[in-house]
Amino acid sequence: LSNWFQERLASIQPVDHDFEERARVRLDDLTKPVGSLGRLEDLILRLSGIRRELTPTLDRLVCLLFAADHGVTAEGVSAYPPEVTAQMVVNIVSGGAVSSVLARQHGVKLRVVDVGVRVPVEHPEVVSRKVALGTRNFAHGPAMTRAEAEEAVAVGMAMADEAVAGGCQLLLVGEMGIGNTTAAAALVALLCDCPIEQVVGAGTGITEDRRKHKADVIRRAIEVNQPLATDPWDVLSKLGGLEIAAIAGAILSAAGHRIPVLLDGLMTGVAALWASRCDKRVGDYLIASHVSAEPAHRMVLRELGLKPLLDLEMRLGEASGALLALPLVESACRVMAETATFSSAGVSSRHDG
Amino acid sequence: LSNWFQERLASIQPVDHDFEERARVRLDDLTKPVGSLGRLEDLILRLSGIRRELTPTLDRLVCLLFAADHGVTAEGVSAYPPEVTAQMVVNIVSGGAVSSVLARQHGVKLRVVDVGVRVPVEHPEVVSRKVALGTRNFAHGPAMTRAEAEEAVAVGMAMADEAVAGGCQLLLVGEMGIGNTTAAAALVALLCDCPIEQVVGAGTGITEDRRKHKADVIRRAIEVNQPLATDPWDVLSKLGGLEIAAIAGAILSAAGHRIPVLLDGLMTGVAALWASRCDKRVGDYLIASHVSAEPAHRMVLRELGLKPLLDLEMRLGEASGALLALPLVESACRVMAETATFSSAGVSSRHDG
Numbered sequence: 256l257s258n259w260f261q262e263r264l265a266s267i268q269p270v271d272h273d274f275e276e277r278a279r280v281r282l283d284d285l286t287k288p289v290g291s292l293g294r295l296e297d298l299i300l301r302l303s304g305i306r307r308e309l310t311p312t313l314d315r316l317v318c319l320l321f322a323a324d325h326g327v328t329a330e331g332v333s334a335y336p337p338e339v340t341a342q343m344v345v346n347i348v349s350g351g352a353v354s355s356v357l358a359r360q361h362g363v364k365l366r367v368v369d370v371g372v373r374v375p376v377e378h379p380e381v382v383s384r385k386v387a388l389g390t391r392n393f394a395h396g397p398a399m400t401r402a403e404a405e406e407a408v409a410v411g412m413a414m415a416d417e418a419v420a421g422g423c424q425l426l427l428v429g430e431m432g433i434g435n436t437t438a439a440a441a442l443v444a445l446l447c448d449c450p451i452e453q454v455v456g457a458g459t460g461i462t463e464d465r466r467k468h469k470a471d472v473i474r475r476a477i478e479v480n481q482p483l484a485t486d487p488w489d490v491l492s493k494l495g496g497l498e499i500a501a502i503a504g505a506i507l508s509a510a511g512h513r514i515p516v517l518l519d520g521l522m523t524g525v526a527a528l529w530a531s532r533c534d535k536r537v538g539d540y541l542i543a544s545h546v547s548a549e550p551a552h553r554m555v556l557r558e559l560g561l562k563p564l565l566d567l568e569m570r571l572g573e574a575s576g577a578l579l580a581l582p583l584v585e586s587a588c589r590v591m592a593e594t595a596t597f598s599s600a601g602v603s604s605r606h607d608g
Numbered sequence: 609l610s611n612w613f614q615e616r617l618a619s620i621q622p623v624d625h626d627f628e629e630r631a632r633v634r635l636d637d638l639t640k641p642v643g644s645l646g647r648l649e650d651l652i653l654r655l656s657g658i659r660r661e662l663t664p665t666l667d668r669l670v671c672l673l674f675a676a677d678h679g680v681t682a683e684g685v686s687a688y689p690p691e692v693t694a695q696m697v698v699n700i701v702s703g704g705a706v707s708s709v710l711a712r713q714h715g716v717k718l719r720v721v722d723v724g725v726r727v728p729v730e731h732p733e734v735v736s737r738k739v740a741l742g743t744r745n746f747a748h749g750p751a752m753t754r755a756e757a758e759e760a761v762a763v764g765m766a767m768a769d770e771a772v773a774g775g776c777q778l779l780l781v782g783e784m785g786i787g788n789t790t791a792a793a794a795l796v797a798l799l800c801d802c803p804i805e806q807v808v809g810a811g812t813g814i815t816e817d818r819r820k821h822k823a824d825v826i827r828r829a830i831e832v833n834q835p836l837a838t839d840p841w842d843v844l845s846k847l848g849g850l851e852i853a854a855i856a857g858a859i860l861s862a863a864g865h866r867i868p869v870l871l872d873g874l875m876t877g878v879a880a881l882w883a884s885r886c887d888k889r890v891g892d893y894l895i896a897s898h899v900s901a902e903p904a905h906r907m908v909l910r911e912l913g914l915k916p917l918l919d920l921e922m923r924l925g926e927a928s929g930a931l932l933a934l935p936l937v938e939s940a941c942r943v944m945a946e947t948a949t950f951s952s953a954g955v956s957s958r959h960d961g
Binding site for chain 1: 917
C-alpha cells in the first residue's frame with residue numbers, strides 16, 4: 256500500500272469506551288425512564304465516545320456529495336440515460352433536487368464534488384476535482400487504474416479534511432452517478448462473498464428483465480477482471496466507481512479526525528465497508544441513516560454491524576436518507592445536553608422495578 | 609350516544625382520493641426516480657388527500673399533551689410513584705423534559721393539559737381542565753363514570769378545536785400519566801380481542817414479576833367490570849384513562865377539521881383506535897410516528913392499518929415519538945413543494961425500465 260494512505264490509517268483511533276460509560280451515567284440521570292429512548296440512547300453514547308464529550312454538539316454540518324459517471328452504463332443497466340448524472344449535479348446545486356430541499360430544511364452545507372462526470376459541468380458551485388471522465392466499462396476490463404482509485408480516495412479525504420478544518424462536527428456523505436448501483440452491487444458481491452443474484456436490485460427502477468441483465472453484466476465483470484476479494488484496492492479499482500472511492504476517502508478522513516459520519520444508502524454503505532476493510536476501527540465512526548430498498552444495502556449494514564435509523568423503502572441516493580435522518584441525530588445531542596436531571600427537576604426516581 | 613358526540617362524528621369526511629391521484633401525477637414529475645422516496649411518497653399523497661392541496665403546508669404546529677393520574681397505580685403496576693405525573697407535568701412546561709427539548713428543536717407549541725392529575729398543578733403554563741382527580745382503581749370498579757369519560761373526550765375536542773382555530777395544520781398528540789400503560793393494555797385486550805399476556809409490556813421499565821402482576825390486575829379489572837367490547841364508551845369508561853379519552857377527543861376534532869394527526873406511542877394509538885371504532889373514517893387522518901417497545905402498540909397499529917415512520921425501541925411517551933418523527937413529515941411537504949420537475953430542471957427522464 257502507498258505510504259500516504261498508511262499514514263492516514265495510522266491516525267484513526269478507537270472510540271473512547273470510558274467516555275461512553277461516563278455518558279451512560281449522565282443519560283440515566285435524565286428525567287426519563289432508564290433506557291426509554293431505545294436505540295437513540297446507543298446513538299447518544301456513541302457520539303460521546305467518538306467526540307470525547309458528555310454533550311457533543313453538531314455544528315457546521317457538511318454534506319459531501321460526490322458525483323461521477325460509470326462506463327458500465329454502456330451495457331444498459333440503468334433506467335436513466337448517463338447524461339442525467341451531469342444534469343442532476345446542476346439541479347442539486349441549483350436547489351431543485353430532493354437533496355437540495357432537505358439540506359435547506361436542515362441548514363446543511365451541501366458540497367457537490369465532481370470526481371468523474373463524463374462531460375464538463377458548468378456551474379460555479381460544483382467543486383471540480385475530476386480524476387477521470389468516468390470509469391471505464393468494467394464488463395470489458397478494470398473500471399479504474401490503481402492510480403485513479405488512489406487519486407479518487409485522496410480527493411475524498413482532502414474534501415473531508417477541508418470540512419473538518421472548517422469546524423464540521425458531523426459529516427454526511429452521498430453520491431450521484433447513473434449506473435452506480437451496478438458498481439456497488441459488484442463490490443458487495445466481492446466484499447461480502449454474496450451470490451450476485453442476491454445483491455442486484457432495481458436501482459432507479461428497472462424491469463425484472465433488465466435486473467437479470469444487470470446481474471449478468473456483473474457476473475461477466477468479475478470473470479473478466481478476476482478481482483482479488485482480499486485486496487481492497489484491487490476490488491475497488493476493478494469494479495468500483497470514482498465517487499465510491501471518494502466517499503471512502505472522506506469516511507477515512509472523518510474517522511481520523513474523530514468526526515462521526517452519517518451514511519446514506521447503498522453506495523455510501525459499500526464505500527464504508529471498503530474503508531472498514533482497510534481499517535476496521537472506521538466502523539465505530541459510522542451512523543447508518545437508513546436502509547434502502549436495494550437488497551445489497553441490508554447486507555452491507557449487517558456486515559458493518561450497523562442498525563439503520565430509518566427503513567422507509569427509499570432508493571434515491573444523493574444523501575437523501577442521511578439528510579432525512581439528520582434531525583434524529585440532532586435530537587440525540589440536544590436531549591443529552593438539555594434534558595433536566597431527576598434532582599434538578601424535583602422529580603421522584605423509580606421506587607423499584 | 610349523546611347528541612353532541614353524534615354531531616361531531618357527522619362532520620368527519622373521507623379523505624379526497626381524487627386529490628391523492630392528482631398529487632401522484634405531480635410527485636412523479638419531480639426530479640427523482642418514480643417511487644424512490646418509498647413510504648414518504650405514501651405520506652405525501654395522504655397529506656394532499658387530507659388537506660385537498662397539491663402542496664400542503666404544516667404551519668402553526670401544536671402538540672397537545674394530556675396528563676392524568678390512574679387509580680390502578682395503587683396495585684403497584686408502575687416502576688415510578690404516582691406523584692411523578694404532576695412532577696413531570698411541571699418539568700415539561702418548565703422546559704426540562706425530553707418532549708420540551710424536542711418541541712424546542714422543532715418549533716412546536718407544546719400545550720400541556722391537566723385533565724385529571726390527582727394533585728393541584730401549580731404552573732401558569734399548564735392548562736387546567738380537570739375532569740376528576742384521576743381515575744378510580746379499575747381493579748375494583750369502573751375507572752370513570754360515563755359522564756366523566758364524555759367530559760374528558762369533550763375537553764380533548766375543545767383543545768383541538770382551539771388549536772385548529774389558531775391555524776394549526778398538523779396536530780401532534782401525547783400524554784403523561786403514571787400507570788397509563790396498564791389502562792392502555794386493558795383497552796387493547798378488549799378492542800383488539802387479544803390475550804392479556806400478549807399486550808402487557810414493561811411500561812416505564814418494570815421487572816418480569818411485576819409485569820405478570822400487571823397482567824393479573826388487568827385480568828381482574830376485566831372480570832370485575834365486564835366491559836362490553838362492542839360498546840366503545842363502556843370500554844373507555846370502565847378501563848380507560850382521562851388523558852386517553854381526551855386524546856381520542858382531540859383526534860376526532862382534528863379529523864372533523866381535515867387536520868392530520870401525528871400519533872405518538874401506545875396511549876395515543878389506543879385513543880386513535882377507540883376513535884376509529886366510533887367512526888372508521890378517522891383512520892385516514894392518522895400518521896403513525898413510531899412503534900414503541902410496548903408489545904400492544906404494534907397490535908394497535910396493525911389494527912389501524914398504519915405503518916410507523918420510526919422503530920427505535922422507544923418507550924417514553926410524552927409525545928417524544930411524534931416530535932422525533934415530525935421532521936420527516938415536514939420533509940415530505942417540502943419535497944412536494946420545492947423539488948424541481950424534469951422539464952423545469954432540464955433533466956432527461958427515464959428512457960425505459
